[in-house]
Amino acid sequence: DAGVIQSPRHEVTEMGQEVTLRCKPISGHDYLFWYRQTMMRGLELLIYFNNNVPIDDSGMPEDRFSAKMPNASFSTLKIQPSEPRDSAVYFCASSLRRRDRGAFFGQGTRLTVV
Amino acid sequence: DQQVKQNSPSLSVQEGRISILNCDYTNSMFDYFLWYKKYPAEGPTFLISISSIKDKNEDGRFTVFLNKSAKHLSLHIVPSQPGDSAVYFCAARGTGNQFYFGTGTSLTVIP
Numbered sequence: 001d002a003g004v005i006q007s008p009r010h011e012v013t014e015m016g017q018e019v020t021l022r023c024k025p026i027s028g029h030d031y032l033f034w035y036r037q038t039m040m041r042g043l044e045l046l047i048y049f050n051n052n053v054p055i056d057d058s059g060m061p062e063d064r065f066s067a068k069m070p071n072a073s074f075s076t077l078k079i080q081p082s083e084p085r086d087s088a089v090y091f092c093a094s095s096l097r098r099r100d101r102g103a104f105f106g107q108g109t110r111l112t113v114v
Numbered sequence: 115d116q117q118v119k120q121n122s123p124s125l126s127v128q129e130g131r132i133s134i135l136n137c138d139y140t141n142s143m144f145d146y147f148l149w150y151k152k153y154p155a156e157g158p159t160f161l162i163s164i165s166s167i168k169d170k171n172e173d174g175r176f177t178v179f180l181n182k183s184a185k186h187l188s189l190h191i192v193p194s195q196p197g198d199s200a201v202y203f204c205a206a207r208g209t210g211n212q213f214y215f216g217t218g219t220s221l222t223v224i225p
Contacts, residue, residue: 004157031211041116042217043158043203048210055210091157097211100165102148105157 004106006092012112018080021109024073025094033103034067034077035091043091049075082113117141118206120216128224133191135219137204140185144214146207149178149189151200152218158203162189194223 005024013019025032033048047057052069060067064083069075079086089110093103119138127133139147145166150158164171164178164187171178177190191198204216 033212035215040217042120043205043215045212045214048212050211056212093157093213095211095213100146100163102146102150102160102163102205102207103213105150105159107155107157 004092004094004104006090006106006109008109009107010110010112012114013082015083015113016081017113018078019082019086019111019113021077021090021092021111023075023077023092023106025075025092026104027073029094029096029104030072031095031097031103032069032075033093033095034075035093035105037089037091037108046077079111082111084113087111087113115140116216117144117214118204118216120204120219122219123217124220124222126222126224127194129196130193133189133194133198133221133223135189135191135202135204135221137187137189137216138185139187139204139206141206141208141214142182142185143209144206145209147178147180147187148205148207148213149176150203150205150215152203153200161202191221194221196223196225199223 007022034046046059049069089108091108093105095103148163149161152158180187201218
């Protein structure tokens with residue numbers, strides 16, 4: 001299996017622009033997670049889905065952030081409008097409901113908003 | 115509010131010695147605890163886990179200890195090797211199969 005695939009790997013955008021991050025989870029996994037990594041908060045859970053349905057989006061920082069999972073093999077995280085403080089590495093992860101192995105992470109998208 | 119905390123941002127250890135990484139949590143409903151390892155420009159990868167009904171789990175050089183009364187867990191690496199140099203994240207599993215992570219500890223193993 002190719003693992004969790006995220007695109008793009010790097011994104012540089014201007015403040016105010018819309019940014020869309022993409023994720024393809026591991027085939028067969030029924031949970032998908034979006035995380036943001038910052039120095040202050042570490043790996044921060046933004047939202048997670050089960051069987052394509054959003055379960056908890058309480059970690060989404062503001063209404064500027066939205067996430068969708070239209071099918072089992074694709075999810076997007078959108079920021080509109082983007083701000084410099086959104087600059088971070090965003091990770092997507094997927095898992096089965098197997099307690100001992102946790103989630104498998106993609107390589108992340110490094111977002112820079114200038 | 116951080117439900118999982120790692121209070122040591124960094125740790126340096128001599129090769130061959132023991133590395134001890136610590137983690138505290140606040141939610142007594144967590145039922146599984148995990149450690150992940152992260153190299154630069156890569157995503158975190160699973161290292162070892164422990165169920166809340168156990169107090170120790172060992173896998174080769176890696177051992178995780180859980181103290182439920184103190185809401186504290188630790189990862190021991192013995193002996194430490196230069197290839198162990200990475201950022202280590204502690205994580206806890208919530209009731210909905212979601213995973214909460216700490217801020218990470220950067221481990222440097224000095225040859």
